[in-house]
Amino acid sequence: MGRPSRKAVAAEPTGVTGQSAGEMRAFRRSLPMALLKAREAVMARFRPLLHEHDLTEQQWRVLRALTTADEFRAGELARVSSISMPSLSRILRTLEKRGLIQRGIEDKDLRAAQISITPSGRDMIALIAPHSERRYAEITAAFGADRLATLYGLLDELADCLGGSDGGDEEE
Amino acid sequence: MGRPSRKAVAAEPTGVTGQSAGEMRAFRRSLPMALLKAREAVMARFRPLLHEHDLTEQQWRVLRALTTADEFRAGELARVSSISMPSLSRILRTLEKRGLIQRGIEDKDLRAAQISITPSGRDMIALIAPHSERRYAEITAAFGADRLATLYGLLDELADCLGGSDGGDEEE
DNA sequence: TGTTAATATTTAACATGTTATATAAATCGC
DNA sequence: GCGATTTATATAACATGTTAAATATTAACA
Numbered sequence: 001m002g003r004p005s006r007k008a009v010a011a012e013p014t015g016v017t018g019q020s021a022g023e024m025r026a027f028r029r030s031l032p033m034a035l036l037k038a039r040e041a042v043m044a045r046f047r048p049l050l051h052e053h054d055l056t057e058q059q060w061r062v063l064r065a066l067t068t069a070d071e072f073r074a075g076e077l078a079r080v081s082s083i084s085m086p087s088l089s090r091i092l093r094t095l096e097k098r099g100l101i102q103r104g105i106e107d108k109d110l111r112a113a114q115i116s117i118t119p120s121g122r123d124m125i126a127l128i129a130p131h132s133e134r135r136y137a138e139i140t141a142a143f144g145a146d147r148l149a150t151l152y153g154l155l156d157e158l159a160d161c162l163g164g165s166d167g168g169d170e171e172e
Numbered sequence: 173m174g175r176p177s178r179k180a181v182a183a184e185p186t187g188v189t190g191q192s193a194g195e196m197r198a199f200r201r202s203l204p205m206a207l208l209k210a211r212e213a214v215m216a217r218f219r220p221l222l223h224e225h226d227l228t229e230q231q232w233r234v235l236r237a238l239t240t241a242d243e244f245r246a247g248e249l250a251r252v253s254s255i256s257m258p259s260l261s262r263i264l265r266t267l268e269k270r271g272l273i274q275r276g277i278e279d280k281d282l283r284a285a286q287i288s289i290t291p292s293g294r295d296m297i298a299l300i301a302p303h304s305e306r307r308y309a310e311i312t313a314a315f316g317a318d319r320l321a322t323l324y325g326l327l328d329e330l331a332d333c334l335g336g337s338d339g340g341d342e343e344e
Numbered sequence: 345t346g347t348t349a350a351t352a353t354t355t356a357a358c359a360t361g362t363t364a365t366a367t368a369a370a371t372c373g374c
Numbered sequence: 375g376c377g378a379t380t381t382a383t384a385t386a387a388c389a390t391g392t393t394a395a396a397t398a399t400t401a402a403c404a
Contacts, residue, residue: 027252040254044334064202085354090355091389143333151326261385263360283368284381347404359391366384367383368382
């Protein structure tokens with residue numbers, strides 16, 4: 001019950017590291033999968049909390065980001081919160097309807113929006129933040145502060161290391 | 173160009189580790205964000221490749237998983253490939269239409285589907301696999317095999333460590 | 345000045361994630 | 375055997391991810 005089943009688990013080519021010629025790496029050793037599963041495990045701790053207040057993870061990220069500066073342009077906000085512009089556009093519409101953020105227009109550039117969090121939005125954050133911090137503390141305690149720091153470092157370095165040239169295949 | 177902008181970056185509370193009373197952690201030190209950005213950086217290397225063959229990341233995961241056993245039930249497949257059942261249901265419909273997988277029904281349990289990859293599906297994998305492996309090699313070379321191994325270890329341990337009790341808030 | 349290229353944001357279309365619910369078939373209890 | 379509960383899968387509804395295209399505005403430039 002809960003096991004991947006015990007039948008017919010054939011053809012896991014060559015274990016963890018080795019690869020015979022022409023075979024793919026073992027399915028388990030997929031970096032995107034490992035990152036995904038870790039993220040899922042972490043989010044499982046936070047999602048219920050946000051859901052109690054009818055916020056999605058992404059909406060929460062946007063609100064959090066908006067507390068780090070007085071105003072944001074949409075593009076900056078998208079970069080900082082790692083949300084694509086199309087998604088952000090929809091999210092801002094939702095958050096604006098709920099009165100958690102507000103939009104203005106920049107004097108010098110009429111296409112740029114000036115997005116900021118409202119007092120109501122700050123209230124929402126103040127309401128959730130302590131619980132969020134508690135979950136963080138639980139995770140840190142369970143995993144170990146030192147290993148967590150190491151993990152942060154590796155993740156940042158990985159993103160830096162790959163993020164620069166953005167795919168490596170600009171040709172064609 | 174590409175920088176987060178230099179204006180009004182106020183109120184990043186207390187740097188990386190410290191937190192003043194009542195304040196939240198710095199937005200940058202969000203574990204879900206760090207995992208997300210690392211994953212995005214990695215996927216940016218693979219997505220174009222899959223896209224050339226009209227496959228999404230998830231469809232690819234399902235196909236890959238199907239090569240590790242002769243048959244799968246939908247539930248197992250969902251677990252192994254870290255895709256939710258609703259998503260998997262849609263994905264299987266798509267892949268079946270394209271002839272990359274096929275579905276049967278189990279003798280002993282008429283609700284369970286027996287899902288397997290078709291020869292055509294294997295061809296698709298054989299076509300993409302070498303390119304995928306090359307990308308992997310690039311990533312390994314850029315990041316370092318040793319650090320990559322350490323990262324794998326930490327990610328697995330994090331998922332194990334949190335995955336067990338599945339959220340920690342079973343009450344109510 | 346007027347035309348073109350670049351930039352900021354939005355919308356469209358489709359695939360997936362998340363939660364809740366529905367459907368069907370097996371299992372348990374009697 | 376029959377009904378209630380569980381299990382396996384599918385659907386529904388809404389939010390987001392991804393890619394492409396549209397819109398509006400600014401900048402560049404002849």
